[in-house]
Amino acid sequence: MSETPAASVSRRRLLARSGAVGAGIAFSGALTEVFAGTAAARGLGDRGYGPLVPDPNGLLDLPKGFRYRVLSREGDPLRSGEGRVPSNHDGMAAFGGRHGRVHLVRNHENRPTAAIRVPPVEGLTYDPAGAGGCTALTLDADGAVRSERVAIAGTAVNCAGGPTPWGTWLTCEETEDKAGTNGYTKDHGFVFETDPVDPRRTGAVPLTAMGRFQHEAIAVDPRSGAVYETEDAFQRPFGLFYRFLPDRPLGGTGSLRAGGRLQAMRVPGLPDLSSVQEPGARFGGVEWVDVPDPLAAGTPIRLQDFGPRGITHAQKLEGCYWGGRSVYFVSSYARSAEGSAADHFGQIWRYDPAGRWLTLVVVFGPDTGVQLPGESPDNICLAPSGGLMVCEDGGGAQHVYGVTRRGEVYALARNRQNPGTEEEPEWGEFAGVTFSPDGSTMYVNCYTPGTTFAVTGPWAGQPGR
Template identity: 40%
Template sequence: MLRGTALAAAAMAGGPFQGFTAWAQPQERRGRPIGYGALGPVADLRDGQVRLSLPEGFQYRSFDVTGGTLGDGTTIPGRHDGMAAFRVRGGRTLLVRNHEVNGPVGAIGDPGTAYDPAAGGGTTTIEVDRFGNVASSAVSLNGSQMNCSGGAMPWGSWLSCEETVNGPDVGNDFTGQDNSQLQQKHGYVFDVPAQLPADPTEANEPIRSAGRFAHESAVWDPGTRALYMTEDNFAFPSGFYRYLPPTNPMRAGRLVDGGRLQMLAVVGQPNVDLAGEGGPAPAVGSTFDVEWVDIPDPDPTFAPGTTNDEAIQAVGQQGRDAGAAIFSRLEGAATRGGTVWFTSTQGGATPPGAGDPSGFGGGRGQVWAYHAPTATLRLVYESPSTDVLDFPDNIATSRSNTLVLCEDGNDGNFLRGLTRDGRIFDFARNDIAGRTDDEFAGATFGPDWKTLYVNIQARSGLTFAIWGPWQRGGF
């Protein structure tokens, strides 16, 4: 049930959502700025070229550019996307990074270890110091496809998610790729151990019961023993899911197949439109009690002649038939203390002058929070204009629990911060010459909170290590 807007937001200031309220501009907190000040061009310490604008005092180095070579001799693929950081020996960081490669272009690395030898996506694992110097790297999952985002798991794995349902049983997708060349069904979650040396054979078994749909991100909540997942269904409604595994992964050491898939629904409001596509979007501060509806067939195999548009809606439609809520393009997710934050990239009202973007949803982005202990959902932020926030995608939490938002807009892209009380600020701008519309992706702080690692997701991708005076602002 909708419990209110501004009054509910004020009443819950000390509650499970940490007092998220909606403010569009940076403000002062405890005598210091929320943000870090004006952005200016900063030279990349790798080669002196300017690729980012950052606040004064911050530096960065880029590494692992597409076309380079991993430590195992594999050519570094493109489309660097979701990523997580893990602690390893000597104060170094282990990064596990997705590559959102589509099409039957052949597996990266050794095809003998691939889930599908025809598919070119997967993950690479990199040991790096906090200044972006690489010590070793290798392919850690191959033969998957469209590995978009995922999530770091407390049992020492990265869950890599396929944002597709391509397979030999499905018609060609919007890119026109020939799905008949694929050897396996796609659209799954893979459990990739965070380790070097890497062994892709340990990661190439999909968790089929966690659904075959356009997965985006995944986070684990130990309190409810559930994996929460977002769906980025570009042209159609998306859903928010949870997977209840049959065995506690903390005991098994990995995510086990054979569990139960469910989809979020709002109590008393079947198929409520939370995206604002079919009418007014909820106001910021709106809070809903939720329940979970079962997905009877989480891993469909499709009959000959099934189109890609039909297939990509099949799992979500089962949930909507049972009353599941409707979102627009759910992408990034992050969690701490029982709250799962996630972005709706095109959710909300269309800001004045923003135009009508293609895809499902006309807004410029929402940020939602699901409080697992109380089964409560709240809209904590909505973009008021493209200048403030434009298509939020991957997200991460900082040491202070301020969110890092990666933009995937079409008029220059930023990394932005969103504080616990709903205030937003700019932190970085993509200044790569001729490529300022390339999206940020995979933001993650290192285990010591001293370095922010982030990717540029493009045909020619790369990864940045950014460091500086974090204590000066909201992160």
């Protein structure tokens, strides 16, 4: 999810040449389609919640009437006594518990150079050389943190993932490093399952049948049990969009270990999704092709032979979620200078499994305003007040911004933490935006310095009042 500094600078220069630096984000497309059949379709307003109010504590700017609580910060002691809160807070999900509790599972996108690694814990560690993993927080009915512990350790570059219908979290490794690379003792690039209530029930077992590649996010079809997966490959040819068909679908914890078939999406006549620019463009007859070697023993999956008709690629495939009867996935951006067929500032695609239709629902693009400096959608979720919440992952000031069903954009939060200098500020991206089961609290991470916030306020009120 997070890019190298060189990549961020390069993309920022491209935006400067296009006149988009400091610009807002314009959205076009059928946003009502995104929300159809979901709880978010009950949303009330289309004007946002008002301007952001500067935070006197210099952490998080929010609209009037909203409040935040810091749940956890990088470097603080874990309440379990297992070590310190690790670095690089990334993907996250919230699960309901007994007596009003909320269980949060949080990724740590740690490479071997991470400032604070996920502490290795016996029975929960995959590769002792891996610095990544997940931590789990339990909040009581009042929102106070009651426990914080390691959920899985010894993994690598845990970026995003997704929840399952049976209440576990699938955490994804965004790397293809093998044993012997960067000091690792085991192959990486897998999906792991962790139970937010009892991590020892799931342990640290790679779900190898789901493929070894640069994973980003997943979404589970609650009817069929199919798992959809995005790949955020950094070099051309870019990533693929996958589905995994479990041999034991919807079988609860452990069912994904029983194996299954990994397939990649082929859209006939469409080798690169970036070439599509018109919202509403629809493609029928989507095909799913078996992956020749899911473990990528000799060749990365995206480079494998899918036959003379090839396979469909896309740059920066990131967020993935299930809504209504379809799966939605995000292409954060595409740059022709980096090898894509065309340029864009973000897309949301919808795949309908029943009809095998793929539709470009929303296109992100630069606007002329300066009120919402945004670029490159990353983590994304449906908001109970109606619309989307999108984590920004770009250069300059970083925001969580909302998108209404009419395509109007508003800032919901701005990161004020500056680990850089006054002359050369650096603001960490937002990640892991998610809501409590009752919709009363938004949880979101600041990637660096790693900080987890709980945000409350008038979600159900008329935005803009």
